[in-house]
Amino acid sequence: MASGLSNNGLVFRQLFDRESCTYTYLLGDAESKEAVLIDPVFGLAQRDRSVVDELGLNLKFVMNTHVHADHVTGTGILKQTLGKSVLSVISAASGANADVKLNHSDNISFGKFSLEVRGTPGHTNGCVCYVFHEGRMVFTGDTLLIRGCGRTDFQEGSAETLYNSVKTQLFELPEDYLVYPAHDYKGMTCSSVGEEKKYNPRLTKDLDTFKSIMDNLGLPYPKMLDKAVPANKVCGLYNLPPEMEEVLSGSKNNN
Ligand SMILES: N[C@@H](CCC(=O)N[C@@H](CSS)C(=O)NCC(=O)O)C(=O)O
Numbered sequence: 001m002a003s004g005l006s007n008n009g010l011v012f013r014q015l016f017d018r019e020s021c022t023y024t025y026l027l028g029d030a031e032s033k034e035a036v037l038i039d040p041v042f043g044l045a046q047r048d049r050s051v052v053d054e055l056g057l058n059l060k061f062v063m064n065t066h067v068h069a070d071h072v073t074g075t076g077i078l079k080q081t082l083g084k085s086v087l088s089v090i091s092a093a094s095g096a097n098a099d100v101k102l103n104h105s106d107n108i109s110f111g112k113f114s115l116e117v118r119g120t121p122g123h124t125n126g127c128v129c130y131v132f133h134e135g136r137m138v139f140t141g142d143t144l145l146i147r148g149c150g151r152t153d154f155q156e157g158s159a160e161t162l163y164n165s166v167k168t169q170l171f172e173l174p175e176d177y178l179v180y181p182a183h184d185y186k187g188m189t190c191s192s193v194g195e196e197k198k199y200n201p202r203l204t205k206d207l208d209t210f211k212s213i214m215d216n217l218g219l220p221y222p223k224m225l226d227k228a229v230p231a232n233k234v235c236g237l238y239n240l241p242p243e244m245e246e247v248l249s250g251s252k253n254n255n
């Protein structure tokens with residue numbers, strides 16, 4: 001195996017979308033070549049596909065942490081271009097369509113590795129985090145951001161539920177576990193459970209203060225909200241904005 005590609009047999013890449021500031025994560029087993037992709041973005045499906053191909057991996061699962069509101073998922077288009085052996089994955093509680101619908105404490109395996117599913121509602125009802133114990137990492141979606149957390153003012157959001165999810169499901173993990181969120185807006189790439197327990201300006205507060213912070217974030221709604229949520233309930237393949245439909249018909253022609 002070429003050096004620099006893997007660590008203890010793990011292949012790991014953090015990929016970024018400049019438009020929505022979304023992180024997509026590729027995890028693979030260098031031995032069996034099985035891999036998973038977490039939170040892909042529609043417009044970057046070709047990039048993701050190239051990385052997977054160049055590293056000699058075979059995607060087994062394309063997974064989402066939740067129904068995203070700010071971008072269309074790349075799940076459907078990747079499935080369409082890579083074939084039926086690639087399975088889409090999201091939580092059952094999300095209410096979205098997928099090949100595999102996860103529940104709390106399920107496991108997703110790729111080669112000799114596996115991800116533990118933890119239900120972490122609050123940002124949305126169907127949010128889950130993926131804990132990768134072998135790598136001492138957790139993929140937190142929009143539940144826990146670096147020095148922040150997902151907003152709770154749409155998509156069934158509840159500040160109290162999110163607070164309890166973080167405290168019981170994430171802050172109980174070992175402090176050295178690295179935190180990999182679905183977004184960062186300030187150029188940060190990863191954190192750790194210990195750092196967030198100590199420095200997160202929202203989640204170090206008591207519940208009432210947290211609720212008041214969340215009630216006063218004053219964030220504009222994501223520009224894509226009305227288009228992204230319905231599209232993401234069906235793997236990002238239907239009810240797409242016209243410019244994305246064009247990409248999709250292109251991908252069919254290229255098959
Ligand atoms: N400006 C962006 C949307 C930014 C935003 O609302 N981000 C979400 C995660 S995507 S659902 C969020 O929870 N942010 C929390 C925070 O504190 O920033 C756009 O228009 O797309």
Ligand SMILES: [Fe+2]
Pocket residue numbers: 066067068069070123142150
């Ligand atoms: Fe979100």
